[in-house]
Amino acid sequence: MADIAAAEPWCVRETGLSDDSLSTAGLRHAESLFALANGHIGLRGNLDENDPRGMPGTYLNSIFELRDLQYAEAGYAYPEQSETVIDAPNGKLIGLYVDDEPFDVRTGELVSHERVLDLRAGTLRREAAWVSPSGTAVRIVSTRLVSFPHPSVAAIRYEVTADPGVRLRIESDLLANEEQPEQRDDPRAATTLHDALRPVRHSDDVLEHRTRRSDLPVAAAVSHHSTGAQTVTSEPDRIRCTITGEGTLRVEKFLAYAWGPQASADRARQDRDAAVSLGFDGLAADQRAYLDEFWTAADVELDGDPEVQQAVRFGLFHVLQAGAQAGPHPIAAKGLTGNGYDGHTLWDTESFVLPVLTYTHPACVGLALRWRHGTLEAARDRARELRLAGAAYPWRTISGAECSGYWPAGTAALHVNADIADAVLRYAAASGDDDFLAGAGLEILVETARLWCRVAHLADDGEWHIAGVTGPDEYTALMDDNIFTNLMARHNLRGAAEVCERFPAGAHDLDVGADELAAWREVADNLHLPYSEARQVHEQAAGFTKLQEWDFAETKDDDYPLMMHFPYLDLYRKQVSKQADLVLAMALRSDAFTAGEKARNFAYYEARTVRDSSLSAPAQAVLAAETGHLELAHDYLAEAALLDLRAGGESSGDGLHIAACAGSWMALVMGFGGLRDHGGRLSFAPRLPQHLPRMRFRLRWRESSLRVTVTPEQATYEVSGPAVEITHHGETLTVDGAPVTRAIPRGEDKAAPPSPRPPQRRRDALEA
Amino acid sequence: MADIAAAEPWCVRETGLSDDSLSTAGLRHAESLFALANGHIGLRGNLDENDPRGMPGTYLNSIFELRDLQYAEAGYAYPEQSETVIDAPNGKLIGLYVDDEPFDVRTGELVSHERVLDLRAGTLRREAAWVSPSGTAVRIVSTRLVSFPHPSVAAIRYEVTADPGVRLRIESDLLANEEQPEQRDDPRAATTLHDALRPVRHSDDVLEHRTRRSDLPVAAAVSHHSTGAQTVTSEPDRIRCTITGEGTLRVEKFLAYAWGPQASADRARQDRDAAVSLGFDGLAADQRAYLDEFWTAADVELDGDPEVQQAVRFGLFHVLQAGAQAGPHPIAAKGLTGNGYDGHTLWDTESFVLPVLTYTHPACVGLALRWRHGTLEAARDRARELRLAGAAYPWRTISGAECSGYWPAGTAALHVNADIADAVLRYAAASGDDDFLAGAGLEILVETARLWCRVAHLADDGEWHIAGVTGPDEYTALMDDNIFTNLMARHNLRGAAEVCERFPAGAHDLDVGADELAAWREVADNLHLPYSEARQVHEQAAGFTKLQEWDFAETKDDDYPLMMHFPYLDLYRKQVSKQADLVLAMALRSDAFTAGEKARNFAYYEARTVRDSSLSAPAQAVLAAETGHLELAHDYLAEAALLDLRAGGESSGDGLHIAACAGSWMALVMGFGGLRDHGGRLSFAPRLPQHLPRMRFRLRWRESSLRVTVTPEQATYEVSGPAVEITHHGETLTVDGAPVTRAIPRGEDKAAPPSPRPPQRRRDALEA
Structure with missing residues (x-):
């Protein structure tokens, strides 16, 4: 189990990383709880640096691979194939090296570590204070979002602060065909498919793939905006942006995916560029506005x-x-x-x-x-x-x-x-x-x-x-x-x-x-x-x-x-x-x-x-x-x-x-x-x-919007918009401008x- | 369908080899009909020379291989493995070369071809007259049996007759891991397992194997007694006896298998040697005696x-x-x-x-x-x-x-x-x-x-x-x-x-x-x-x-x-x-x-x-x-x-x-x-x-033995041995030495x- 703090009204907070939460089960649990999605893109709540991890997970709705279904005894009209969700190129990965020592919560000293899923902001925020094995202290703050109003976009802001002179290197990846852990033995679990994406084309900012058997196109675009020196390398399954600096580094990473009928590298680039021009703060503001509207109604x-x-x-x-x-x-x-x-x-x-x-x-x-x-x-x-x-x-x-x-x-x-x-x-x-x-x-x-x-x-x-x-x-x-x-x-x-x-x-x-x-x-x-x-x-x-x-x-x-x-x-x-x-x-x-x-x-x-x-x-x-x-x-x-x-x-x-x-x-x-x-x-x-x-x-x-307030004794109905006819314990009421309050029969x-x-x-x- | 002649009381006769009977389906049908078995060993009714064939088949009761059962969705207590009968070393194979031309019923001219399954003799007899593509006439008679009284033994007598001076060569095999045809797509059909026998030891007269996963031992012994010159070669999966002569060749081939608790090369040799000493005619006589007893009672x-x-x-x-x-x-x-x-x-x-x-x-x-x-x-x-x-x-x-x-x-x-x-x-x-x-x-x-x-x-x-x-x-x-x-x-x-x-x-x-x-x-x-x-x-x-x-x-x-x-x-x-x-x-x-x-x-x-x-x-x-x-x-x-x-x-x-x-x-x-x-x-x-x-x-x-003879009008009950009490249409009868006849109620x-x-x-x- 993840280390989830006592209840707060609008957020879910992980207060540390105990041994239990660093077990595979604990990691998997937190990755699910802290998953961000917008109905189109889903990013499991992995740590930025990927390890330790339970299971990575970057999903695009309806991107799947086919697999043959085997039957011990076949029968008429048994499906011959199944569909399995697969990982799209993973853009969450941000590795950090402090004076060439990799940041890993399991090494050195993890002074503090907190993650907060903010239900109104629609973000996952992480703050960590870490001292490397050789004694260098850093502070990391990252914020991740998958945009509701911009459904092809996800973004991460990653900041690391150290004393001046500390060499910092970030290796930020967009990685396809990432190795998956084997699944546990439970019929409800998914089949793991390896290497499901066939590379089609790659450049410094876009990976294009097709799923091997289902032949679905996926394009993923990335761009980095940082305070450091950036170098980008690309290969068929990976774009890596290496960012170096001293003392403090800040990176904004923008991801856009194009798949389905809109799949093209150009489309992915366009959407990413729109996100870049909004900036991380602009995306975050749009996200909050979308959620404000949702919560008002819901x-x-x-x-x-x-x-x-x-x-x-x-x-x-x-x-x-x-x-x-x-x-x-x-x-x-x-x-x-x-x-x-x-x-x-x-x-x-x-x-x-x-x-x-x-x-x-x-x-x-x-x-x-x-x-x-x-x-x-x-x-x-x-x-x-x-x-x-x-x-x-x-x-x-x-x-x-x-x-x-x-x-x-x-x-x-x-x-x-x-x-x-x-x-x-x-x-x-x-x-x-x-x-x-x-x-x-x-x-x-x-x-x-x-x-x-x-x-x-x-x-x-x-x-x-x-x-x-x-x-x-x-x-x-x-x-x-x-x-x-x-x-x-x-x-x-x-x-x-x-x-x-x-x-x-x-x-x-x-x-x-x-x-x-x-x-x-x-x-x-x-x-x-x-x-x-x-x-x-x-x-x-x-x-x-x-x-x-x-x-x-x-x-x-x-x-x-x-x-x-x-x-x-x-x-x-x-x-x-x-x-x-x-x-x-x-x-x-x-x-x-x-x-x-x-x-x-x-x-x-x-x-x-x-x-x-x-x-x-x-x-x-x-x-x-x-x-x-x-x-x-x-x-x-x-x-x-x-x-x-x-x-x-x-x-x-x-x-x-x-x-x-x-x-x-x-x-x-x-x-x-x-x-x-x-x-x-x-x-x-x-x-x-x-x-x-x-x-x-x-x-x-x-x-209309209807608001119902209930106490053990009574209920109050309020409507904004046209009148709504309802019944309250069998009594028909028309609720219009003014609140209507009715007693609740005792039982x-x-x-x-x-x-x-x-x-x-x-x-x-x-x-x- | 095989070309089966009109009904005869005590045998099943195939009168020729039409295109239909030489189709895969026709061959498979005849191989099943003409299969010989004794509850322990089963030999499908393949042609001696193996080709054309539908499916080979030499089975030893309870010799099987394991295979994994796959489920599209697994469930509690589903069997994880199945057992599949596999081919034991095939000793039926007798290839014939006439002046170096291989005897194949599909080439040259097949003047006549007949196979008879004799239900009283317990044998499969084959007679063929064939003219090779280059015009050499031969006549082949073979008889095969799987012995009821000697349950580890099978034997074949093979005779070929040609004009003097015609060079005849027989290649008689004991062959393990024979290639199997692929199975048709029907859940009732068997899974084909390739190469299921792991060679353990071989000699000029015995092949020893173990099944790979189920780890069951099988030993097969063979020996040939012929009128020609014999050469034997052996390798892990094959013993081949090559017999050459001119004009007329006669071979008796004795096979003995040892598996299960008795599995050993010595046991297989012993049983084979006992068969050799009886000779083919002795085995055939024992077979008929066994069946005479069966038919008398059954x-x-x-x-x-x-x-x-x-x-x-x-x-x-x-x-x-x-x-x-x-x-x-x-x-x-x-x-x-x-x-x-x-x-x-x-x-x-x-x-x-x-x-x-x-x-x-x-x-x-x-x-x-x-x-x-x-x-x-x-x-x-x-x-x-x-x-x-x-x-x-x-x-x-x-x-x-x-x-x-x-x-x-x-x-x-x-x-x-x-x-x-x-x-x-x-x-x-x-x-x-x-x-x-x-x-x-x-x-x-x-x-x-x-x-x-x-x-x-x-x-x-x-x-x-x-x-x-x-x-x-x-x-x-x-x-x-x-x-x-x-x-x-x-x-x-x-x-x-x-x-x-x-x-x-x-x-x-x-x-x-x-x-x-x-x-x-x-x-x-x-x-x-x-x-x-x-x-x-x-x-x-x-x-x-x-x-x-x-x-x-x-x-x-x-x-x-x-x-x-x-x-x-x-x-x-x-x-x-x-x-x-x-x-x-x-x-x-x-x-x-x-x-x-x-x-x-x-x-x-x-x-x-x-x-x-x-x-x-x-x-x-x-x-x-x-x-x-x-x-x-x-x-x-x-x-x-x-x-x-x-x-x-x-x-x-x-x-x-x-x-x-x-x-x-x-x-x-x-x-x-x-x-x-x-x-x-x-x-x-x-x-x-x-x-x-x-x-x-x-x-x-x-x-006792009871014999019941029924006509539309009456039934007669005869007993040999102690008296038997029976009922006839509700009437209790004690049948002793003398036949008892009763009328059958009309309906x-x-x-x-x-x-x-x-x-x-x-x-x-x-x-x-």
Whole structure:
């Protein structure tokens, strides 16, 4: 673990470099936490001088290499290739030599070392005081940014101060095909590809490469502006600028990347030159202005829990860093903070990240969904290959091609299609972006509706069923009538039908006739939702409640995550959920359940959910809050929010859990705020536990901004912009110029239902 | 396809070498058909001179190499290595040069060419008349055998005759690490491993090797006895004997292999020398004597269908070639006729091959089951790894280690354990081999019963269930309460309990107490058997009849096998069966169903079974006969019997379907003969279709031999040895010295129920 200081409201501070933080795991953890990104470029938070390091990481969104997928036993329509994010040329490297002795935090004496991620400035600042092995003292200050408003640009300011006469030499590199550490043995980790970039051309200021197999062009430009004497050398994989001076040196290093349709050395040079003319201070000012605007619309305040307050802001910051868009791009599960999950985008994006961005930074969402639309042809091809209809979006991908190598928990998780449709409908309702909805949105909705219509079948019982698919819970696969899938498919089908009726011309262009609309509605209205009369709860999937109970008494702490210690054969056969599934359905499709059902279902699945997925706690927080377990909701919120920052360790080392970052916002705003958005309307049912005096969150809704301030007793709604109609605990309110305050109905804070793995704070409390 | 002549009762004759038969597919087909084996050594039926060839093949039972299994996404307890049968040193090679021109059937003029597999002699004889490109005529006669009574020995007699003065040269090789053709792209085919044998030592008469990774020793000895001048050269991978002469040359080549515990050059030499001293004629005489004894006990006669008559004998011959045992060894799915399925043993052995051998050549069965017992420790380890109890036998293996790389159709098919237990119980009942039963048999039964007891769970409905496993039908996986599995598990549990009570000391040694016996019986007596009230049929697994129907109208002929054209996602979700599953359960656990249930179930699953597995037709034949569809039973019998001989093509090229060979016996004896063996008793319900005048089969039962002769009107039972109590259509008979004849109750031959893929003969009839 990195050495992260106690919570501060607007920054994350590393106060030193202990042995623990200098271990590979500690280095990897800090590199992820301190990663800077803008949705396009991602720089892991490596030390300037590169060593020691856990894993380097310079990512350009959608720059990937292909690798062959191997199967012990092949099968029809198994993907033959996967895509893996690779390192772009690394421009972070700034080596320092003090009287020819290399600066290395592990040698000499490190008098002090601090790094600060500033969530308002959007920078990573480092200050170090070091005495070299031969006794020369230096002070180093570096500041790094990846520019939100200038999405192809990153910049570093590096200053080193020593006594006059001390010879200083900086070797600042732009380095391609850097050697990568070997990956640990975990299926969730990325494949390491060596030497993935083929050099095309190099000069003193630009490296041009193409990825070897995927053949994607990348150009990287660099320039240095310093107070010293500069010499530049270049070779195919490296540009090195050597800067020498005495006493004090200051360097500003500007990087610009060009890839994708804009890939050219000229484009990279142009963007770099624009950055140079702004200067580092100009870039930093633009960065702060961008973030000021973001936080004004998006900030969440939580009084009474500074640790979670910090973590929620940290999470929102990383959601923005992952999701910011200047053109349609995927948003990966790890954002651009690491190469975990091979840099793939999964359903997390539409079900966790986009809902948050929809209400905080909606422009990104339209573009992210346009990226999905841009991959629609691939999804149509995949549906044909799978002998289905419409579109079958991939379970995991960078380019749009299916990259999942284990179909029962990949291709069979068809819900990803409805998750995308859900994101389309939510964004369209919240933003009023009818241009998007009538075009790309409609097409996504129609093609996914067609998939569901083909997948569902009418059985003897007169109901429609979706058999043999996998829901969010990956410890239960290939089941019939997964309730999450069925509810999301229903929403997809109904939404598609409604949008087709709103935009008949578009529907006509897609050959949607009245019969097809009627068929969608017939399926939607009669999709089976399994329910156990014996246990008086809904079933996660048909028969789930009849499966064998998991033997939690015999399961040891180090048996988790279960997937690393038990075969799927065992997991699939039993009532154990990796993560919220039905519970997530109750959060996202809240109107499909009565309050009583929610309470019973929540308690039932609490006892069977182990949270081996970081996607779980947010949904459990939301339902815990709704069902009156406010303390428990707080604990789940904390678990989600603190995952990467405080608890992460191993699994954060190859990148942050961006969905959990988003999930902490959901836990707060959907949980304590009670936000629901069914039928294109906002409703709230805020409720805070007594020990939290106040929270405040902000939402974007169409042309308006809504600010909601909640105390245990009351909620105040304020709108800037046109009036917004909402409901507060069922009461319809129109919020216009003046704040509207309403009391919050009192309710007892219920005791947490039994759980095999209470959230960490709860366990700590139980143990204390 | 090979050029196989019209049916002859006791041999399979290839009458020439057409272009078709010289294609790779044709060559491979003939190499499989004409493979000779004795359960220990297998020699594919390549031409003596090796070229042209489809695939060479010299196999020693249990000599395999390891290869890494690769997974696109790894998982807990996935096997990391697989085992693949490899070629032992090839001693079949005999090249001929006529005045220095190489004999090659593709050059010069092939005046005549005939090969005959003689099922009584146990030899492959070849006669060729050839005129070399320069006009020299020769006649070649070769005879090859792999000795049943001398299991380490193979021998070849090769004679070539030409006009006096024609210079003849034979180059006869023993060749290791022969180059292998690349495998076709089919998951069922074997992986080709190059250079798998590491040379250890060589001399003029023995090659010694070890497999590289699995480190198994192999010694091969050769010697030549000829009428010509012999020169021998040797190198690490080859011994070559060059024999020259004029006009006429005759060579006898003796091969002996030593591997496994007996592996040594001395042992190989000893066995070879013993063969040399018998001479080829002596070996041939011993071979015929062995087979005479076999056929006396095992022959099946079927009047009225010479094609099937031949095929059934061919099948029995190959079952013997695969199953003969001089020591405990596995019996592979392809026997020793090719490298398909990597040479693995699957459940086919216990469920198809061993039942036939139990009644025709029981000594093999005891040894084959002792081999399973010898792998019990590996099965216990596997059960622990899978977090189960008792023993979990592998889905596919050579050594006993799990080699399945796709767990939903491998590891999850737990029924293999009950299949082994079933084979134990059947063999013990039929043979009376109490030594086996009280020792190895008991231990297998106990450990497999323990597995079932752990896997089953008691649900709210008061019944026991086995959830999330895969039955025989691989188009339906990970279902609850697969009826085949549950019935076989019940048999396993009850059988284990009974045998424990018979042998209390053995049970005590295995820590089986009264509580455990009671638990087994409780589970066995209350295992759920799913039944659809709506459709009035049993369900192959819970919910099967509610799945979507397969759209057969839209399925084209070249969409079969479905697994090559549809994803598992689609197959698993629908009511389509690759192969008999419930129908096989009705054959093997016949007493669990009423006649009415059998009729309804059979018709229901007929309409949904596509027979993409060669294991399907035999079970369908058995149930077709039992439910009164005699014509259909005959057609399924023919399909099973003719699969390799007449229809095989591609899938026979890498080895024969030994289970289908056995299945044709089952189709006849369990189908038309109505043999059932529940509760350790033999019952018959023979019924022949009117157009088949007579069939006769033989069974071994304890110390007796039983001969059953069936006509459409009556059946005659004859016993040699102690009296045997049987039932004939429900009537109990004691058959002693005198033949007992009983009338066969008349029944109409019912029309075949609808099937998406009627058996080939039926389709031919429908088209005609």
